Amino acid sequence: MNAEELKQVKEQLKEGHFPQWMVTDPEIYKLEQNKIFAKTWLFIGHESEVKEPGDYVTRMMADDPVLMMKNKKGEINAFLNSCSHRGTRLCTEDYGNKKAHSCPYHGWTYNLVGDLIGVVAGNKVFGEKMDKGDWGLRSIPRVESYQGMIFGNLDPDAIPLEEYLGDMKWYFDIMLGRSDGGMEVRGAPHRWVAKANWKMTSENFAADPYHVQTTHRSAVELELTPKDPMYASYGHQVVMNNGHGINVITSPTGESANKYQGMPEHMWPMFEKNLTQEQLDVFSKVTNFVGGVFPHLSFISTQSGTEGNKHNHLNFRVWRPIGPDKIEIWVWYMIDKALPEEDKEKSYRGFLNTFGAGGTLEQDDTENWARIVEASQGKMARDRGLNYDNVINYLMGFDNLEPDENFPGPGVAYPSCYTDHIARSMHKYWLELITADMEEENV
Structure with a gap:
């Protein structure tokens, strides 16, 4: 949007009008992806969906695939559902229970807190230099809940969920x-x-x-x-x-x-x-x-x-x-x-x-x-x-x-x-x- 278009949109909204061109405009959609869905609190699921340690569900935060699971301490965490080796979607099932998640591409395996615990052929192909501790799953920057409703936010500097609600x-x-x-x-x-x-x-x-x-x-x-x-x-x-x-x-x-x-x-x-x-x-x-x-x-x-x-x-x-x-x-x-x-x-x-x-x-x-x-x-x-x-x-x-x-x-x-x-x-x-x-x- 250029300055003149923005001024026009603001004036129309003040009058109770919404320009129809903005409903499905591809450029507006790109702005929405970057300015709204990457910055606001998005609902992921409910705590009752992951009752036992190892329970998991796969969800989407707009375009970002999410793996939400409960660990042995009873904590619910959410990670980008992507293997840190080649970026493959790690878990393809909608829900289930597992002790660990293994990538279907090269077999890298992660535990319930997202740590990388298994690498096929390990030191034989990667040598001693690669530290598995550096290659765990990437956490969703902010995960908070209210009344059992679990939300995620890609913005680490976002206001707390309760303040947002x-x-x-x-x-x-x-x-x-x-x-x-x-x-x-x-x-x-x-x-x-x-x-x-x-x-x-x-x-x-x-x-x-x-x-x-x-x-x-x-x-x-x-x-x-x-x-x-x-x-x-x-x-x-x-x-x-x-x-x-x-x-x-x-x-x-x-x-x-x-x-x-x-x-x-x-x-x-x-x-x-x-x-x-x-x-x-x-x-x-x-x-x-x-x-x-x-x-x-x-x-x-x-x-x-x-x-x-x-x-x-x-x-x-x-x-x-x-x-x-x-x-x-x-x-x-x-x-x-x-x-x-x-x-x-x-x-x-x-x-x-x-x-x-x-x-x-x-x-x-x-x-x-x-x-x-x-x-x-x-x-x-x-x-x-x-x-x-x-x-x-x-x-x-x-x-x-x-x-x-x-x-x-x-x-x-x-x-x-x-x-x-x-x-x-x-x-x-x-x-x-x-x-x-x-x-x-x-x-």
Whole structure:
């Protein structure tokens, strides 16, 4: 971006507009890789996925392959999943348990703390000069966790995870820390590739309940969701620092038909012990939590079921960019460890039918995301001069919605979820990051 383009983008964002050329522009994508995904905290997995020493999972931090494993001391570490000999991807399995990892190329072997412990033919081919201590696996520079959620950061100078999460911790405590023992991941994460841009998918979850009644019309017709076109608007949209946000969706009365999202009554004393009164007030009334942690972690805590029996389920998801117009979607299903097994199974089935890879709601969203990409790649949409008025609209709540000072949770809460306050906040932070360190005359 040159100085004139940057000035124009800033002016458009202030007006609630987003230039469409920036959605899938290859140059912008390169900036995002270097300025956002190499500098922010990215979700890797949950501690319940590596329960025993030797347990491991392989993940991706944008383009960087990651090997996360638990050592004999119970510590969870994350390394670049690349052999230090020739750079081959060391571990090709998605998950498992091993005492050591051997490279399939030349057989170099690493222990659970990443030390190089075995070299084929050793001194016979490398002599005495090579020190194995210099050739262990490369650690991800920063690995930190909150409520069992493990994040990594490629920037060794990044602010601490808890500082980055900020006010979102209060809401994570409700979803992840409400019951004794916390949460656990059930099954392996679902994964699939979609034609989409990561900004639009992140925004869809974090900031856009407005799409529910149109995009998910089939769910309305199946009576999975109410017919009221304002159904997903009731409640509060909460804006936080660093591009994070959450929608606390309730009902026309401000209450929920299913207290504590329909969780069994015998668990309520746990909630009342583990949460503050303000958190209980929000949790007891919420129908759905849906939001995101910038840049590409989203979550939804909702209820699904049939014949009047609904069960809560929580899923966390990562929109991993693999191009300006393509993403790999990762979805983790999570549930309270303390929930009876029968309820866990019913909850899991509800998740599969709605937000699993083949779920009805998931297919609806994926189709629209592909259409955004298709419509954003032509000459008119890509015109940087905006000669065709090629901006997209983020004007909901722009000048007609004031914060609700009485909302009990942290963040700036607006009394409707049909608003673009989170989306505008995301775009503002996004621009700050991709323009960081530019020459002063270009800012």
